[in-house]
Amino acid sequence: MRALCWHGKGDIRCDNVPDPAIEDGRDAIVKVTSTAICGSDLHLMDGYIPTMEKGDVLGHEFMGEVVEVGRENKKLRVGDRVIVPFTICCGECEQCLAANWSLCERSNRNKEMAEKAYGYTTAGLFGYSHMTGGYAGGQAEFVRVPYADVAPMKVPDGLTDDQVLFLTDIFPTGWQAAVNCEIRPTDTIAIWGCGPVAQFCIRSCFMLGAKRVIAIDRVAERLAMAKAAGADTIDFSKENVLERIWELTGDRGPDKVIDGVGMEAHGGGSIDAVVDKAKAAVMLATDRPHVLREAIMACRPGGIVSVPGVYGGMLDKIPFGAAFQKGLTFRMGQTHVKRYLDDLLGLIERGSIDPSFVITHRASLEEGPELYKTFRDKKDGCIKVVMKP
Ligand SMILES: NC(=O)c1ccc[n+]([C@@H]2O[C@H](COP(=O)([O-])OP(=O)(O)OC[C@H]3O[C@@H](n4cnc5c(N)ncnc54)[C@H](O)[C@@H]3O)[C@@H](O)[C@H]2O)c1
Ligand SMILES: [Zn+2]
Ligand SMILES: [Zn+2]
Numbered sequence: 001m002r003a004l005c006w007h008g009k010g011d012i013r014c015d016n017v018p019d020p021a022i023e024d025g026r027d028a029i030v031k032v033t034s035t036a037i038c039g040s041d042l043h044l045m046d047g048y049i050p051t052m053e054k055g056d057v058l059g060h061e062f063m064g065e066v067v068e069v070g071r072e073n074k075k076l077r078v079g080d081r082v083i084v085p086f087t088i089c090c091g092e093c094e095q096c097l098a099a100n101w102s103l104c105e106r107s108n109r110n111k112e113m114a115e116k117a118y119g120y121t122t123a124g125l126f127g128y129s130h131m132t133g134g135y136a137g138g139q140a141e142f143v144r145v146p147y148a149d150v151a152p153m154k155v156p157d158g159l160t161d162d163q164v165l166f167l168t169d170i171f172p173t174g175w176q177a178a179v180n181c182e183i184r185p186t187d188t189i190a191i192w193g194c195g196p197v198a199q200f201c202i203r204s205c206f207m208l209g210a211k212r213v214i215a216i217d218r219v220a221e222r223l224a225m226a227k228a229a230g231a232d233t234i235d236f237s238k239e240n241v242l243e244r245i246w247e248l249t250g251d252r253g254p255d256k257v258i259d260g261v262g263m264e265a266h267g268g269g270s271i272d273a274v275v276d277k278a279k280a281a282v283m284l285a286t287d288r289p290h291v292l293r294e295a296i297m298a299c300r301p302g303g304i305v306s307v308p309g310v311y312g313g314m315l316d317k318i319p320f321g322a323a324f325q326k327g328l329t330f331r332m333g334q335t336h337v338k339r340y341l342d343d344l345l346g347l348i349e350r351g352s353i354d355p356s357f358v359i360t361h362r363a364s365l366e367e368g369p370e371l372y373k374t375f376r377d378k379k380d381g382c383i384k385v386v387m388k389p
Helices: 039-045 111-118 161-168 170-179 196-207 220-228 241-248 271-281 290-298 320-325 337-349 368-376
Strands: 002-006 012-016 028-036 061-069 081-084 142-145 188-192 212-217 232-235 256-259 304-307 329-332 361-364 385-388
Touching: 002 368, 012 368, 028 081, 028 161, 039 368, 061 142, 061 161, 081 161, 161 170, 161 337, 161 385, 170 196, 170 304, 170 337, 188 196, 188 290, 196 212, 196 220, 196 256, 212 220, 212 241, 220 232, 232 241, 241 290, 256 290, 271 290, 290 304, 290 320, 361 368, 368 385
Parallel strands: 188 212, 188 256, 212 232, 256 304, 304 329, 361 385
Antiparallel strands: 002 012, 028 061, 028 142, 028 385, 061 081
16 A cells, blocks of 8 residues: 655655554554644654654544454444544553543553653554554555544544544644633633644634633744634744733733644744754754743743643753742643544534634645645645545
């Protein structure tokens, strides 16, 4: 079959790879009908996530048709149309029973690698390095779905792929980031980034009742999309973010802040960001946490710092004193996708949101490598790419 494979930093290719096969009775094989490129894939492309190997199949946002089912799988049948959450979960461990689906204790086949880096293992992920299980991803014609009797969800025929595909990741991710803010009707929420994830953060904050959202980025069409959702916007390449936030909030500051950017933040020339870049380049640091620092500084005392943006390693110069003195609460993590699926599918069915608003580019798998670059470089107005294998 054809699949998008990682071959090193900046090197993604559409290759011939062996078809996947059932390996366990609970598995299913899904023929992929739609698959998207995520900001998290860019961290792989840019070489920020360790334990990738040449030839690894990428992709964790995908859906399709079940074409084969393992013997013990009582939930799925051949012909079912399913979305597949990016976090793989067993449904039986203590974390799964607590609905902490992204913390499944059993789905990572390479537990020792995760334990070395993080003390404990977390869930296996599709197409996301060997440290999270080394599972082949869904930017491919077919994919093997382990524990397919737990997380995958059948979708109603009346809804198109474009409407439900983002239930696999970015819609629940934006929603969880907003839920983690414990939104009250008087809240102003500041959101760093206007990428696909942040776009869902913005809309989720409003759906959950926030009074006001301030969104920060420097890419014109992404800022425009944020504005269309009702956010006030700040262009960090043109304005001083903290000063502008204080101006917009009458020096009060946002009640809650969301870091929707993660480890590859740009710094708009600020000193801390220049140092981050230099350190990351010579492997003295892993992540570039400029946004996290700014969000902590901006947050009103007693507030919440919600972090859907991905971090992977040891972060430098985090103003922990400010966080401590202001009594801030931190919430973060990979998304517990399954926890939100019923609610979010309901919102789509009732027409409260049509997630396809974020799609700007459609392509074939063959065009994938080129579109990875277009998405990374924010060329051609690219906000979200969906591929049809
Ligand atoms: N927690 C999860 O489970 C989960 C799931 C999906 C994605 N993510 C993460 O969410 C993050 C965003 O994903 P995406 O798909 O939207 O990615 P993206 O790369 O398309 O968007 C990131 C945006 O941040 C902007 N940005 C960079 N520096 C900034 C700064 N200093 N201030 C404000 N904005 C800045 C960029 O211009 C870009 O528009 C990534 O880190 C991704 O890995 C997390
Ligand atoms: Zn993703
Ligand atoms: Zn589990």
